[in-house]
Amino acid sequence: MQSLLQINSANIQFKAQQAFQNLEFKWQEAQHWAIIGISGWELTAFIESIRGNSVVSSGEISRPFAVAYSTEKSQSKEIHSFRDLIAYVSQKYEFHNKSHQQNFYFQQRFNSTESEEAATVLEYLKEVDAKIAGLWTLESVSKLLRLEHLLDKGIIKLSNGETRRLALALGLLRQPKIYLMDQPMTGLDVKSREEFGEVLKEIIAAGVHVLISTSADEIPEGITHIAKIDKSGILETWTKSEYHGLGVQLKSTASWGWQELGTLLPTSFPQRESIIKLENVTIKYGEKTILNQLNWEVKPGERWLLKGPNGSGKSTLLSLLIGENPQAYSQDFWLFDRKRGTGESIWDIKRPTGFVAPELSRYFPTNQTCRKVILSGFFDTMGLFKKASKEQEALGLRWMKLFNLESLANLPISRLSLENQRWTLLARALIKKPELLILDEASQGMDEFQRRLFKDTIQQICERSTMTLVYVSHYAADVPDAVGKVMELR
Incomplete structure (x- = not known):
């Protein structure tokens, strides 16, 4: 089985803080990972490390999934990055208005005239500039993520669940080989969380490799492997069948004064x-x-x-x-x-x-x-x-x-x-x-x-x-x- 990504004995800093010590992780083809843990900050730090947005003070992160692409682009002397092959859905959505400024104010969404300053869902989807050719089209992602009836709607008027579906669609239009998602089910209602697993399976069936952070009790359909992490690295890994057999729970208590x-x-x-x-x-x-x-x-x-x-x-x-x-x-x-x-x-x-x-x-x-x-x-x-x-x-x-x-x-x-x-x-x-x-x-x-x-x-x-x-x-x-x-x- 071919390797997509490897992290070997890595000490990693994220946002000027120590994130992981001696981190080891191997991601191979046909594996789709859910990363769980007590700290949401550590889950985000892990994903950002894969994206190359952390400091590796020792050890290494190698990305075999991008080698062929990098070789091809280097030979043709084109500017490129392994990030061209990655899509990412963050928990922070930063949409802009038609002037490409992030200067919305909170009340604007409820004012029928001023909310028109926001681009529509269709306009936003059309802005995606994929670095590589691929299977995903505006029509196919709109159908998969149930955006067809929202295409003419201003993004500032979208509900939380609709905004999340738009973010997923924008990622797919990048034609990714690797799709990283940080807590993608947060804020979705029960029905939408169930549907997310079906969406994930379709994304995987199209040849995309997926890694998500999520809670221990929400492992969606399509995920094949689970890893539990903390600052010391990967604590344990399971196949999905092993994990469900264990009924793993994360427990911790704390209080204020x-x-x-x-x-x-x-x-x-x-x-x-x-x-x-x-x-x-x-x-x-x-x-x-x-x-x-x-x-x-x-x-x-x-x-x-x-x-x-x-x-x-x-x-x-x-x-x-x-x-x-x-x-x-x-x-x-x-x-x-x-x-x-x-x-x-x-x-x-x-x-x-x-x-x-x-x-x-x-x-x-x-x-x-x-x-x-x-x-x-x-x-x-x-x-x-x-x-x-x-x-x-x-x-x-x-x-x-x-x-x-x-x-x-x-x-x-x-x-x-x-x-x-x-x-x-x-x-x-x-x-x-x-x-x-x-x-x-x-x-x-x-x-x-x-x-x-x-x-x-x-x-x-x-x-x-x-x-x-x-x-x-x-x-x-x-x-x-x-x-x-x-x-x-x-």
Whole structure:
């Protein structure tokens, strides 16, 4: 069996940190790997090492899969790289507008005129410049990844699941020999996660070799081998049949200072009849109805799970709750006992609401550090643009200490690991002691260890305060026990 890639006795640094010591790994033809482990940072570091984006201080990484291609291009004196044969799907999507600038702002997706600044799915797919010829066409990837009905849709309007399918399609159009995917099933609903295995099998059947990072309990169809890693290297490998026979689980526990958390949370809220009340709310974009005569009431102190498949309207509903959707003013819709469109300002809506979504980190200016992002929660702005008081600075420091972010205070949020971005955004939402906390797939991108800690943290918040909670997740295991009510969109 021919070798595709070999890592021999490699000591590897990633983002100026020691990632692996004496790493050994062999990837051969007809093997399709799932990489698991406790640390999401290590999983990403492993994939980035294969891509050549790490420092190998000793040992070596060889890539036999690119030798023939490199020889051919060298003989014809063409500029080339082994990366020409690799496609990669990251957890961070960085799409640009028609001016090729990544300057979207969060509200833009809900404004029907300004959202047109975003390129459509079709325009984005047409931009792919493959270095080699191959089997994948715009038509075949659109059909495989169910993008045909989305081709004319602006990318900023895509749901999380639709965005992930677009990212997979862009990778295929590069005509890869090697396809690397970092946590590709994160944020997909149950049906989409099942379908992902079928998509993977079709990609493999077309001759593409696949390596993904994933959680220990989500090994999709098509994968043939599993490897468990940590800083010391590959701990163990299995064939898929061996792995399923073992029922392997990764277990680890941790906690924050729960008593300190309790002192940071609000102790009382104003008396209200309801926090959220919707009566026959209908939201349309053009001819497409997103929400159809929706009725929902959330009482103070209730904890709700908001669920539904990708594209069912969850993001649109949340945009109403956080004051970002201009169609709110034409609806029978109340927040904090006040009907929208009765003279309230956007700040009246935002002040009592804490909101966390993984994509929020993309919309902060590049100079916004961990500390500034957290402090911006006091002002409900996407960044800190005024001087915080001594009391606010002190409170920000307490939140950073609680979530172990103190050493990262002056790093731009874009440079933080995904899990630390999530803790930063949670601290930003909580620092102003909100009445309503909305968490939209807020632990997305975290490894299993961090996801359990996030779930425990939200449970502790519910136990130590009367804060109202709306929790969005496709993973039943991530939902805290305190969540007792369900709103399901279909």
